[in-house]
Amino acid sequence: MTDLIALSRDVLDGRTPLAMFERARKGEGQGRSRLHVINEDVAVVHSFGHCVVFRTGEGLVAFDTGVRAAGPGIVKAIREWSDLPFHTIVYTHGHVDHVGGSPAFVADAGHARPRFVAHENVLGRFARYRTTQGYNAAANTRQFGWLPETLLHLAGKTGDATTTLPPFLPEDVAEPDVTYRDRLTLDIGGVTFELHHAKGETDDHTWTWVPKYSTVVSGDLVKWSFPNCGNPQKVQRYPGDWAAALRTMAALEPDLVLPAHGLPFAGRDRIRTVLGTVASVLEDLVEQTVALMNTGAPLDEILAKVQVPPEKLALPYLTPAYDAPEFVVRNIWRLYGGWYDGNPARLQPPRDASLAEEVTRLAGGAHTLSVRARELAASGDLRLASQLAEWASQAAPEDTEIQQTRHDVYAQRRDAEPTVMGTGIYASAAAESAAQLKRLTTGW
Numbered sequence: 001m002t003d004l005i006a007l008s009r010d011v012l013d014g015r016t017p018l019a020m021f022e023r024a025r026k027g028e029g030q031g032r033s034r035l036h037v038i039n040e041d042v043a044v045v046h047s048f049g050h051c052v053v054f055r056t057g058e059g060l061v062a063f064d065t066g067v068r069a070a071g072p073g074i075v076k077a078i079r080e081w082s083d084l085p086f087h088t089i090v091y092t093h094g095h096v097d098h099v100g101g102s103p104a105f106v107a108d109a110g111h112a113r114p115r116f117v118a119h120e121n122v123l124g125r126f127a128r129y130r131t132t133q134g135y136n137a138a139a140n141t142r143q144f145g146w147l148p149e150t151l152l153h154l155a156g157k158t159g160d161a162t163t164t165l166p167p168f169l170p171e172d173v174a175e176p177d178v179t180y181r182d183r184l185t186l187d188i189g190g191v192t193f194e195l196h197h198a199k200g201e202t203d204d205h206t207w208t209w210v211p212k213y214s215t216v217v218s219g220d221l222v223k224w225s226f227p228n229c230g231n232p233q234k235v236q237r238y239p240g241d242w243a244a245a246l247r248t249m250a251a252l253e254p255d256l257v258l259p260a261h262g263l264p265f266a267g268r269d270r271i272r273t274v275l276g277t278v279a280s281v282l283e284d285l286v287e288q289t290v291a292l293m294n295t296g297a298p299l300d301e302i303l304a305k306v307q308v309p310p311e312k313l314a315l316p317y318l319t320p321a322y323d324a325p326e327f328v329v330r331n332i333w334r335l336y337g338g339w340y341d342g343n344p345a346r347l348q349p350p351r352d353a354s355l356a357e358e359v360t361r362l363a364g365g366a367h368t369l370s371v372r373a374r375e376l377a378a379s380g381d382l383r384l385a386s387q388l389a390e391w392a393s394q395a396a397p398e399d400t401e402i403q404q405t406r407h408d409v410y411a412q413r414r415d416a417e418p419t420v421m422g423t424g425i426y427a428s429a430a431a432e433s434a435a436q437l438k439r440l441t442t443g444w
């Protein structure tokens, strides 16, 4: 069994190449739930969304439940370690990779239903998911490149994916029995858990201080990649509050941090460095963006000017593997401003199709745009290449050569993009053009 604490120590101290850590991280997404013992009474089940579990005198206290399909495997892994009943399950937040596996904890044979505890905003999140199931299924399909079959699998269902797509939030997810607003202290079987609310990745986060083990259970507030604080397809995120939460955690001087993604890590100095560095990067992004907003600068200028130093993005816990600083800047703009980006032509803009038609006419035809898009892509300017390919395709959607260009530009962009979010969106654009090409050449 991998010693996760030793692995994270070596990665953070620069002794282990990032590639090894990446391999360990990739293993999380492959559906196998594996229990790692941290000490006699603390364990972590690694899954897509880990489950952190404490043994107490009154039973087990668990944090998070994984995705719907992973729930049974997580419970099984815990059962090989302890047969005590689940006393309390805390949701660190309401994302489906944290609450989806809850039915397996309810169904755990021979035991009463455990108590579920969460921040009160989890209830609002569940309600929002139920009114936007279709949007969330579509957005996550783009974000992760999921196929309809994957959605079925994640919902723990079988059947025909073309006719019965499951709801984004599984119907049988366990509702919280106890909610709180700012702080909640739970004393369970001789162990005290101090639950703290924080906004950051979401508005419903709980991070927990466990003094007995000098441990922070961080949820997604610590996640071994650039903070997921700019997601282009999701609701508002809170970088300033996120940084403040990390500072509060650091002030407790924990000896161990147990996150819901990535590796657990130990050692006061190491923890102070990681939490402090992530907090300062977020604070700096907010400060730079707001300072420019206060000069009246438009979003376009702010996106070009606000930067995170490259040496920070090279740190193993700040790589833009999932989200990107550019997306976070847009989120800060949205948090403090409105959706108007400062360009008057975009306040009440032309339809995409009329703009594409006009530009195409001025360029002398869609093929001119398509050829130039290829040249730009070959030179590495994928931002401009994408725009020209998009205009050409909107002006001449039935042209196979132009669809081929659009496909190739987005496929190149997909392969060059470091973030999961960008990769997913470009991949789905390339797939759209591939489907359109198939329809044009085969007639279906």
Ligand SMILES: [Zn+2]
Binding pocket: 049, 095, 097, 098, 220, 260, 261
């Ligand atoms: Zn998560």
